[in-house]
Amino acid sequence: MAVQKRVPQKRKQHIAARANKLSPSGIRKFFDLLSSMEGVISLGVGEPDFPTPWHIREAAIESIEQGQTMYTSNSGTPELRKELARHLKTYHGVDYDPMSEILITVGVSEALDLAMRAMIDPGDEVIHPDPSFVAYSSSIILAEGVPAAIPTYEETNFELSATAIEKRITRKTRGILIGFPSNPTGAVMSKQKLTEIAELARKHNLTVFSDEIYGKLVYGVEHTCFASLPGMKEHTILLGGFSKAYAMTGWRIGFAAAPKEIITAMTKIHQYTMMCASTMGQVAALEALKGGQDCVTEMVEEYNRRRLVIVKGLCDIGLSCFEPKGAFYAFPSIKCTGMTSEEFAERLLAEEKVAVVPGSAFGACGEGYVRCCYATALSDIEEALKRMKRFVNKYRVK
Ligand SMILES: Cc1ncc(COP(=O)(O)O)c(C=O)c1O
Known part of the structure; x- marks a missing residue:
């Protein structure tokens, strides 16, 4: 009798509803595609093309050589928290107690997650x-909260209007999450407009989660730290990091600064999940703050040069582009091609080997736009513009 071969059954995995509710990042999906192609110019991933400045790397190398390889305190090293408190006081005039009001995290990504969960x-x-x-x-x-998206528009500089927010406030509204300078638009909110949001936070007793990771990357305008607005320290969870301004994406260091009760709650979650941020990363972050800030100024100057080239280039092609005043993204309209932003990005990649991110990855109001990251060499930006011009000329419908 023939022996029947046993076919192993694939186990059907149970995935929790909260994970099922998430859609995969529209950015990552795109970059998996890109990694298998050659000759692509990427205006895609939002990270500096510079390596971390040498003095920062050197400080971390030295700490490893000295054997500083253990856990740190859950909250982060006291030296880094003290230096950060000094930095926030010097640059924004806000007083934070380093021992109870600052938590060092694994990038702003973790700080954001902790803030929400707390x-x-x-x-x-x-x-x-x-x-x-x-x-x-x-x-x-x-x-397990409910996101309440407020549309922002190119015509009003992608700013978040206090009037629109107030209309959306319900009995269940707990907070407002803002991120200016903005990824993906490059918009920077003026102090005046932020003050109007601050008034709402006070009136409706809301917490403002303020992601200021791009705060140092501004061009000809000032960044206002939300917590520095009158009375706002008590209402704000300031989220900040080292990834963008110091070209330190891979080190994974960020922080949260907020009133003591909030930091205590966030630290409880952090200590059971991360324990602490990486020790060598924290040494590097300390050096980033203590060392001269010329490296940041130089990178900002270079981003600004590229910003001017890309914005002019996109407008010349006929992709009208709002002038970004911060971060390192241009967000041109692609409506003249009649394509959806996903179609535009896919075809541009396939036909001209230029990678951009579909605006729809950032929300429904991003449809009709693509995000172009200009943290890449000027020569690549110029070549990408040539290829985009060819592409748009081929498909322009209006
Ligand atoms: C607006 C914004 N916030 C937070 C992050 C996450 O940064 P980190 O590397 O500190 O986790 C990013 C990264 O792209 C970002 O663009």
């Missing part, structure tokens, strides 16, 4: 701009 109960609503950074709505959903 502050949001199931069903609480959190207002955020649309378009905005891909992790905003996901972090709210993971905390």
Whole structure:
């Protein structure tokens, strides 16, 4: 009798509803595609093309050589927290107690997640701009909150209007998540407009989650730290980091600064999940703050040169482009091609080997736009513009 071969059954995995609710990042999906292609110019991933400045790397190497390889305190090294408190006081005039009001995290990504999980109960609503950074709505959903997206428009400089926010406030609104300078639009909110949001936070007793990771990357305008607005320290969870300004994406260091009760709650979650941020990363971050800030100024000057080239280049092609005043993204309209932003990005990659991110990855209001990151060599930006011109000329419908 023939022996029947046993075919192993694939186990059907049970995935929790909260994970099922998330859609995969529209950015990553795109870059998996890109990694298998050659000759691509990427205006895609939002990270500096510079390596971390040498004095910062050197400080971390030295600490490893000296054997500083153990855990740190859950909250982060006292030296880094003290230096950060000094930095926030010097640059923004806000006083934070380094021992109870600052937590060092694994990038702003972790700080955002902790802030949501510490502050949001199931069903609480959190207002955020649309378009905005891909992790905003996901972090709210993971905390079992409800994202309440407020449309922002090119015509009004992609600013979040206090009037629109107030209309969206309900009994369940718990907070407002803002991120200016903005990823993906490059918009910077003026102090005046932020003050109007601050008044709402006070009036409706809301927490403002303020992601200021791009705060140092501004061009000809000032960045206003939300916590520095009158009375706002008590209402604000300031999220900041080292990834963008110091070209330190791979080190994974960020921080949260907020009133003591909030930091205590966030630290409880952090200590059971991360324990602490990487020790060598914290040494590097300390050096970033203590060392001269010329490296940041130089990178900002270089981003500014590229910003001017890309914005002019895109406008010349006929892709009208709002002038970004911060971060390192241009967000041109691609409406003249009649394509959806996903179609545009896919075809541009396939036909001209230029990678951009579809605006729809950042929310419904990002449809009709693509995000072009200009943290890449000027020569690549110029070549990408030539290829985009060829592409747009071929498909322009209006
Ligand atoms: C607006 C914004 N916030 C947070 C992050 C996450 O940064 P980190 O590397 O500190 O986790 C990013 C990364 O792209 C971002 O663009």
